[in-house]
Amino acid sequence: MVTNDSRSSKPCLADAKNAIQKSQWSTARHICQEILSRQPEQKEAIELLAIIYQNSGEYNKAIDLYNSALQYSDGDSDILNNLGTLYEVTGDNGRAISCYRLAAENDRLNASARYNLGRMHRKSGHLAVAIDNLAAARKLAPDNGSILLELGISLRAHGRNNEALGYLLRARELEPGNAIIHNALGNTFQSLGELKHAVDCYRDAIRLQPDFSDVYNNMGTACLAMGDVPAAQVNYRQALKIRPDWQGAASNLLLSENYLSDDPASIFIQHKHWGQSLETTPARSDATVSCEICRKIRIGYVSPDFRAHSVACFIQSLFQHHDKSAFDVFCFSDVASPDNLTHELRASVTGWENIYGLPNDDVIRLILDRKIDILVDLAGHTAHNRLGVFAVQAAPVQVTYLGYPNTTGLSTIQYRLTDTWADPPGDSDLYHTEKLIRIPGGFLCYLPTPGYPDCAELPADRNHFITYGSFNVLAKISDSCIATWSAVLNQNVDAVLILKSAGLQDRSAREHILRRFDDHGVVPDRISLADRTADFRSHMLYYNRIDISLDTFPYNGTATTCESLWMGVPVITLAGNRHAGRVGNSILNQTGLGNLVAASREHYVALAGKLAENVDQLRTLRQTLRTRVAASPLGDGARLARSMEKTFSGMCGAADPASSDN
Numbered sequence: 318m319v320t321n322d323s324r325s326s327k328p329c330l331a332d333a334k335n336a337i338q339k340s341q342w343s344t345a346r347h348i349c350q351e352i353l354s355r356q357p358e359q360k361e362a363i364e365l366l367a368i369i370y371q372n373s374g375e376y377n378k379a380i381d382l383y384n385s386a387l388q389y390s391d392g393d394s395d396i397l398n399n400l401g402t403l404y405e406v407t408g409d410n411g412r413a414i415s416c417y418r419l420a421a422e423n424d425r426l427n428a429s430a431r432y433n434l435g436r437m438h439r440k441s442g443h444l445a446v447a448i449d450n451l452a453a454a455r456k457l458a459p460d461n462g463s464i465l466l467e468l469g470i471s472l473r474a475h476g477r478n479n480e481a482l483g484y485l486l487r488a489r490e491l492e493p494g495n496a497i498i499h500n501a502l503g504n505t506f507q508s509l510g511e512l513k514h515a516v517d518c519y520r521d522a523i524r525l526q527p528d529f530s531d532v533y534n535n536m537g538t539a540c541l542a543m544g545d546v547p548a549a550q551v552n553y554r555q556a557l558k559i560r561p562d563w564q565g566a567a568s569n570l571l572l573s574e575n576y577l578s579d580d581p582a583s584i585f586i587q588h589k590h591w592g593q594s595l596e597t598t599p600a601r602s603d604a605t606v607s608c609e610i611c612r613k614i615r616i617g618y619v620s621p622d623f624r625a626h627s628v629a630c631f632i633q634s635l636f637q638h639h640d641k642s643a644f645d646v647f648c649f650s651d652v653a654s655p656d657n658l659t660h661e662l663r664a665s666v667t668g669w670e671n672i673y674g675l676p677n678d679d680v681i682r683l684i685l686d687r688k689i690d691i692l693v694d695l696a697g698h699t700a701h702n703r704l705g706v707f708a709v710q711a712a713p714v715q716v717t718y719l720g721y722p723n724t725t726g727l728s729t730i731q732y733r734l735t736d737t738w739a740d741p742p743g744d745s746d747l748y749h750t751e752k753l754i755r756i757p758g759g760f761l762c763y764l765p766t767p768g769y770p771d772c773a774e775l776p777a778d779r780n781h782f783i784t785y786g787s788f789n790v791l792a793k794i795s796d797s798c799i800a801t802w803s804a805v806l807n808q809n810v811d812a813v814l815i816l817k818s819a820g821l822q823d824r825s826a827r828e829h830i831l832r833r834f835d836d837h838g839v840v841p842d843r844i845s846l847a848d849r850t851a852d853f854r855s856h857m858l859y860y861n862r863i864d865i866s867l868d869t870f871p872y873n874g875t876a877t878t879c880e881s882l883w884m885g886v887p888v889i890t891l892a893g894n895r896h897a898g899r900v901g902n903s904i905l906n907q908t909g910l911g912n913l914v915a916a917s918r919e920h921y922v923a924l925a926g927k928l929a930e931n932v933d934q935l936r937t938l939r940q941t942l943r944t945r946v947a948a949s950p951l952g953d954g955a956r957l958a959r960s961m962e963k964t965f966s967g968m969c970g971a972a973d974p975a976s977s978d979n
Contacts, residue, residue: 326352333365345369360389376407394424428457432464442673444475462492470501474653478508496526507539510822515539530559534566543826544791546576567591568698576792576872581895585748592726595708613645614969617689621651621701624659627876628720634764634954636665647687651701677705684711691965697721714968722897724749736760738903739896758950759907762957763879768854772885773861775936782811783929786863788877791820793869801918803837805925815845817859822848860884873901882946885939889925891915907951
């Protein structure tokens, strides 16, 4: 029923709307308040006033008004959607999601509510739910660029890159001037290994929006994947020039230094400066309680790599062998798309917290709620790290281990776990903000992934020439590496080299690597290039094509070295002057192969030539290396767990945490 009052309010409402369109906010507010003084239940005036407050940044007043309007609207979908947006702006994501969900349920044709619901679920890590809602939104609005963009981003995060590509290409057709779409397309091409296409998309995004810091960071990562470390650093520095406080780009720049520099002092200074800039936030007073030895020690591991990742193949055995009668083990998992290995890891620990999409403050609260005594960082400055959590002393004792080959630069992390092969006492101690704790017998334990193929016969027996190989990322193949490998090939004119890396899927990356060898007199016919394979087993079968693996430097391989040994292929490594260049030294000494560790580049070339001449030794190693690794300290998870637990107990005051030498 239309009352006289409601009829009389229509001209005033029209005036208010007209004032809003002209950005005459004060006038519009006055008109709406006048209407509501006469008709407190006038829903449209309440909504308009909420919009006015929302526009002026008075979010709490706007929230109160929208909630008031809902009393007279019987669950109006648009009001719920707007209310969800306000809750999202004010950081109340739980209520935002509830509003978007109710809006979508109350009006199944509300594409905006479905879009917002999907977007929020993507940010919180519920990718399957996000994709379902975004797909529903696309059906309602098939040519909405924002919906297509968000659906593409969500599908990529879920690992469905080819599907993502289709939606993003359509979004670009609809909105060619949208830099965000070009950036998302670049990320998807990068995930697919199409690095040149990725770089082209990033350049288009920069042309449209020159101050888009994310694009420079992503361009840097693409350059790194192509093996062009200097270009990657240029882009990371540009990202930081635009956003000086961006910790993600700063970590990427620090990581890239490990691929280039042979100067540990310089790298240390850069890490320390980064740490000092982050530690301007005061340490949390509620995280300084001493460990209680009268109960189980609570260890918390933080990582984005609890999945099919190289970190997981070194941490899984430790988790399986932890003494659960003395230690409660918790994982804080920052994994976007959990896989089978994620579920296996989860089953082997006391508690599991999914922190994907959570702000650092929420992660800190979780750590405090679980009363973690020792918090262990497994990422360092690698992608998606949580060093910001460690910077504010989220636990009484903090440790970094495994995932990064250098100091974090944080004084709030008291310890770094290593061994004497990777970090000999002396200079190594000077170049870390953490105290180095050296684990007896080696700081690693390798657990091979199930499904490894058998070791085949020695390729040299059927080929009648030696095949060298390296399966590391292109960024690790430094100029000095190329020069040394070229010398190895030039001393044995019949030998060939197989390089296998995901980055070699890109044609320009392949051409670049071949040119670098050609500069040292090695013709392309002697270099065989391979990129990513369909699955893990197919990848491992490639080791059956090579006789000897050549390690990279100054940044060694880790998982690749272990995989090679497990497949019966010996590895030549060069012992450098810092952890990144001495991991190979640690692995080979753990397995009794210290004779394959070179002290210089000339020694490296000589060792590669000497081993190639001894086919009988290669044949014996082919048959025995897998058994040797399994029986060595590298294959002994119980050994590592006991050593780590003794160290952790010492950190909590039960003993001196300093460990004996290897």
